[in-house]
Amino acid sequence: MTHEISAHHLTIERVGEIIKNNYHLALSADARERIVRCREYLDAKIASSPVPVYGVTTGFGSLCRVSVSQDQLSQLQINLMKSHACGVGERVPREIVRIMLLLKVQSLSYGYSGCKLDTVERLIDFFNEGVCPVVYRQGSLGASGDLVPLAHLCLPLVGLGEVELDGEVISGAELLRRKGWQPIQLASKEGLALLNGTQNMGAFAVWALLHAKQLSDWADIIGTMSLEAYDGRIEPFTEAVHRVRPHQGQLDTAARIKELLQGSELINQTKTHVQDPYSFRCMPQVHGAVKDTIRYVKSVIDTEINSATDNPTVCPDEDLIISAGNFHGEPIALPMDFLAQALSELANISERRIYRLVSGTRGLPDFLVANPGLNSGFMITQYTAASVVSLNKSLAMPSSTDSIPSCQDQEDLVSMGANAAIKLYKVVLNTERVLAIELLNAAQALEFRRPLKSSPVIEQLHAEFRKVVPFISDDDVMYPHIEAAIQFLRR
Secondary structure, three states: OEEEEOOOOOOHHHHHHHHHOOOEEEEOHHHHHHHHHHHHHHHHHHHHOOOOOOOOOEOOHHHHHOEOOHHHHHHHHHHHHHHHOOOEEEEOOHHHHHHHHHHHHHHHOOOOOOOOHHHHHHHHHHHHOOOEEOOEEEOOOOOOOOHHHHHHHHHHHHOOOEEEEOOEEEEHHHHHHHHOOOOOOOOOOHHHHHHOOOHHHHHHHHHHHHHHHHHHHHHHHHHHHHHHHOOOOOHHHOHHHHHOOOOHHHHHHHHHHHHHOOOOHHHHOOOOOOOOOHHHHOHHHHHHHHHHHHHHHHHHHHHHOOOOOOOOEEEHHHOEEEOOOOOOOHHHHHHHHHHHHHHHHHHHHHHHHHHHHHOOOOOOOHHHOOOEOOEOOOHHHHHHHHHHHHHHHHHOOOOOOOOOOEOOOOEOOOOOHHHHHHHHHHHHHHHHHHHHHHHHHHHHHHHHHOOOOOOHHHHHHHHHHOOOOOOOOOOOOOHHHHHHHHHHHHO
């Protein structure tokens, strides 16, 4: 299957579909025309203008005061890529690198960047041929774009850097040899077009949003199973309650949990307690706030991935080449920090439900085993969840409130959005782990309510889960069961 890169709106869901189903990319006719037209305009402008143009006929950053002669413009681009490839730390996961490639091509296709057609098409070749440049997580300040990670992404165009191909890490030079490709001969401005931009931050954000939606859905159904296992009450999910405080996420969550409870014997049995703890009673308010946050962040990232974010911006229709700041990550750094906080709360409330399930109250045995004492049961699963939640709280501290000036103070306020992206990535994985542990506990606890049954939906989930994780009668090694629960959520 092929996805055509064009001016049509690229949705976050479409990105997920392209990556999941291994679509090939191809430029539409209008995208090719826009790219060629912009490059031709830029070449004509360079030839006719006596005025230096930032990043085109000058150095970069604070070196913008240094003009570069015509015969050195290509070398200027190569030097830029070499000098900016300063990444450290762990590699960016393959799936996210592929999103980076897609977003970079999308941004260049609008015809405001000045890239040559063959440069953009080689990036498409990377994507289609399964070439995954080796990109490191740390090094970007999230302003002047994601300079460091994008340098690593694009070095293989000229036979430098490293790539992963068919599970093997090889040099950029070896890649060109195996594929029979010639190195791209970069023209003026191309290095800057490739390295400027927010595609590293954007790729992490898109990946996080796709997973956040799934985790939000899982939180509702797992929380409902926990509610049933804890012998909770249905009244807090009554629509009338939420109409008087009509936040959309709150309304949606209450309606979803009511729907999940349809046909349950447990929820309809007589209750001796008049009220549930907040972690159960306030699921609409807490889960709902997370849904509203996801909705907001998605709207911002949606705009970002459909934008040209390098500098300078080349506008042939207006006959303008403007050095400005579309590379600045602040518009998405703040929302990524916000999403990390929201997902951290989703894990936080989940851990509180885990604690209630193992606490030996409401007729459930201590630590969810029939013979506590000899058996510790699920005691330590809550410890693990608490550890992960505590780490999330540290990771949820915002990166976007920090700035360290760079480039001889020319770049005097940076977004630190790339750090926000890295932390968001970790929070997503941690939240998934906590929800998996809650499912492990909720499924165990539900069996102590037999012979009463939950709703058909919850019972079906329980039956599916039991195919991969058994009921634990006596102490067992628990970490394989936790991992199986994580994989179950991913399935």
